[in-house]
Amino acid sequence: MTGTAMKEFNGRRLEIDALRALWAIRRHGGITRAAEALGLSQSAVSHKIKRLETSLACDLLGRSPGGAMFTAAGEDLLDYAGKILGLHDEALLSLSKASLEGRIALGLTEDTACSDLARILGRFRRLHPNVAVRTKVRMSLVLRAMLERGELDAAILQVFAHEVRPTDVVLFREELHWVKHPQLSLPQQGPIPFLSFDDECFYRRWALDIGQDGGVVLETVFECASAAGIVAAVTSAMGVALLSGRHLRPEMQIVTERLPTPPALAYVARRARKVRNSALDTLVAEIENEISRYGGLVLAS
8 A cells, every 4th residue: 555545544543432333224224313312412423423433434324315325425434334333342341351150031022122232142141151141032921020030040021111120120211102004993982803912912901901991992903922923913004013113114104193092011020029140230231232233223134
């Protein structure tokens, strides 16, 4: 590399905080949501991106109304940003890690298992090879029961926001929505077709027990334990469903009439009532720090 080229190259910088802001824009669908997730002002996020663009001498965000969110250069950089951020964070954890060993029985819900929490668990295994983590994926109500019976050490699960316990570690909060396909017309009288998770779903129990107290009759026309199945049924205009914000799709319509307003959700790390161990403490702390840093978990694509 020539001296001139080296000078030009050395003038460019990939600041970690700016890459994290750029990554958050992709994860959350825009600057405003990224700023909320990162706990920053919108202007602070915009400033980080502008500094990065100035350093690289190219535009990263598409700014045409109705156009793409990222430029071609922005898309290229995002491919590297995920790898850079992952290596950066893993390196910091590796340098500060304590020697751990033991066993952890961990419970996850389907949507957290299918999120980038899998990446966090993979990194934890690499950094702490002497800790055996056994993971079980179940519905939230099942995980709660398993915790009470001592079958799990901890679980990442959903609860209604008003059910959060003082000992829970709140990872993030989300809204629950009634949704349907725009082509589905709800009857003015009579039962409303309901797309339901199975009997172990607390969404379903709330809808059938509390929701119908308001005079709305729900008729279950589709039942499935998988969120993917419920999403497919909604987009096929088969009925209404209760879905959290992470499962909403552009082709879905949020329903606000006739149906009772759903409670807010919280994703929490809940421990069993037993003696803590340092391996579990470290894992929960890493999950909490990662979610705080990136502003939540994102479903795997």
